Amino acid sequence: MRADRLVSLVLLLRQRGQLTADVLARELEVSTRTVLRDIEALSAAGVPVYAERGRHGGFSLLPGFRTELTGLNHDEALALLTAGSGRGERVFGLGSALASAMRKVVDALPESHLTAANDAAQRFLFDPETDLLSRRLDVEEVPKETMVEVRQAVLAGHKLRLRYASRGQAPRRCVVDPIGLVTVRDKGYLLATEAGTDRTFRMSRVLEAYELPEPAQRPDNVDLERVWAERCAQFLSEGHIAVQVRVNPARRDQLLDMAEAVRAETPDADGWLRLEVTFQDLWHAEWAMWQLDTDAESLAPPELRSALHQRARAVADRYRDRP
Incomplete structure (x- = not known):
């Protein structure tokens, strides 16, 4: 693990220039004392790292200290840089590992590939945090x-x-x-x-x-994909409520974001869509349908229609003109 950290330290200095021990410690998720020991180890091994003291000091490498990886073409480099952007760092808790891997890849790319790939990667945005309706994605944090x-x-x-x-x-x-x-x-x-x-x-x-x-x-x-498909089928068959609904196509995606799953979807005669979706329970279905206002209509089950009707009457009574 220390050898890998030493490589990451060198790559940070290669790509960012002069950095303080505190900045290096944050990037490498270690203490400042560990960074200082690693700097001494690199110097002893002949790596040209030197320190500049003073208020604006830090550690730097002599220019030209790098290696090149010539096996990657432009599209391969672009794919790596794009995949390393967005929220990929949260997948399976591999954030620090992904950051370390990207530093190594970027440092090893030939200058011709690196410049072109960086320019091209700026034109791609991978899985942003909000959609066109300004809804933030529900990201679950795991320690x-x-x-x-x-x-x-x-x-x-x-x-x-x-x-x-x-x-x-x-x-x-x-x-x-x-x-x-x-x-x-x-x-x-x-x-x-x-x-x-x-x-x-x-x-x-x-x-x-x-x-x-x-x-x-x-x-x-x-076969993890097969196991996941089986678990999904089992999950949808236990304790969920199936709802038949008509929805304005403009609100289809919002409906799907709130539903557990979609079992069927067909166009209706008036241009709306007719879907069969599943929700966790009756309360979940009532809440979701209420969010869609008059852009959706629940067709079944009857108890859901009744619950929505009662809620609508209660809201109408609340906003009735008062003397």
Whole structure:
């Protein structure tokens, strides 16, 4: 790990020029004392790093200290720079690793590729935080320590001890056999088994995670895409409510953002869309349909139409003209 940190330190100085020990410590997620020891180690190894003292001082490398990686073409370099932008650093808690990898790639690119790729990457925006309707994406934060423990157990094939809080329930402790990690629209899920039973854990609800030394009981090879599809089908068949709805095409995406899943979609005669969608429960369906105002109509089930009618009457009564 120290060797990798030393490489990252050199690349930071190569790409940014003079940096203070405090800035280097923040970038490398270590203490200032560790940075100073690493600087001494680099100097002893013959790396041309030197210090400038004073208020505006810092550490620098002599110009020209670099290597080149000539195996990448322009499109490959562009793909790497684009993938490293946006919110990719949050995937599976690999932010610092991605930052380190991008520094190495950028430093190793030939100047001809680097300039062209950087100019081109400015023309691409990958997965921004808001859409055209100015709605911010719902990003679930997972503590780094939790994600590291889960990720290590998944890769090493070890059991996990979790403290987990399901929605609307008190936290519980369990020991699981991890199968894999899945991220969908910035939401992370751990696929696992508990005492031989399939379990899907939402990472934002994992309160504590500890990797255990015991090997996990799981197959050596796994088709994670197939397992995820099976879990999704199982999830939609348990305790959810199916709703038939007509919606103005202009509000279709908003409806889909609020629904759990879409089971069917067909155009209606008047240009609207007719969909069958699923929600968590009746309250969730009522809340979602209310957000769409008169741009949507619930066709079934009857209890949802009744709930919306009662809510509309209550709102109308509240805003009736007073004497």
